[in-house]
Amino acid sequence: MFATTPLRIVAVSAGLSQPSSTRLLADRLAAAARERLAAEQHRDVEIQVVELRDLAVDIANHLVSGFPSAKLREAIDAVTEADGLIAVTPVFTASYSGLFKSFFDLIDHTALTGKPVVIAATGGTARHSLVLEHALRPLFAYLRAVTVPTSVYAASEDWGSSGDEYTEGLPSRIRRAGGELASAVLGRTVSGASRTPGLDDGEDAVVPFEQQLADLRLD
Ligand SMILES: Cc1cc2nc3c(=O)[nH]c(=O)nc-3n(C[C@H](O)[C@H](O)[C@H](O)COP(=O)(O)O)c2cc1C
Secondary structure (H helix, E strand, C coil), rough: CCEEEEEEEEEEECCCCCCCCHHHHHHHHHHHHHHHHHHHHHHHEEEEEEHHHCCCCCHHHHHHHHHCCCCHHHHHHHHCCCCEEEEEEEEEEEEEEEEHHHHHHCEEEEEEEECCCEEEEECCHHHHHCCHHHHHHHHHHHHHEEEECCCEEEEEEHCCCEEECCCCCCHHHHHHHHHHHHHHHHHHHCCCCCCCCCCCCCHCCCHHHHHHHHHHHCC
16 A cells, blocks of 8 residues: 655656657656655655756746746746656757756756755767766756766667676666665655754854864864
8 A cells, every 4th residue: 555645756858859868768767766666665656757848948038037937937846846856968069958957057056955866868979978977966966966876878879788897788777776766765755854953953053164273273
């Protein structure tokens, strides 16, 4: 018997093609997370995919006007209220796409604090896989999200490949990332909050720098 409140996983896909390999990767990651969540927690899982392609004009309008359309507001709310997030971009010119970045530019920089996130990208060449580490991971660190260790990159040649001596095949990486997202979501849900008591108790916990220097001199 499943508990009543479903867990919400939101996958953001910035793919432009139709069909889109970025969307396919987002769907596969969401399915992997759902499978693990259902197996471990016997909770219903709701998956929502936010296709940025359909919001491109709304995103541009929001950037220049400062106001979101209703459907963009809905997408931003879905992302900020999700229990877990999957963020997938195509690689454009060796980085995340402009559409992907513009969407996350519109999200308040504290709104993803503590949120478990899987980062993933698709590209024409495997040589650009480090885009996950030099572009996406720092972006989500700035947004204070908790990015799971396994990030997933799918170059054209990865679809249908079984990996090599050093790397797993794509299905296995997807399963691992989905499992890590599920664990992170459950850890956060079980503890009931993303705040760490004692560490996040606000201004009182901050010792002024001059005081820290004075304490050092006394030691
Ligand atoms: C404008 C543009 C720039 C691109 N730049 C890169 C790149 O620098 N590195 C790379 O590996 N692939 C690059 N690609 C290929 C796309 O990342 C790749 O085809 C992607 O998987 C497309 O995703 P989609 O099927 O979801 O649209 C580029 C594609 C476009 C259209």
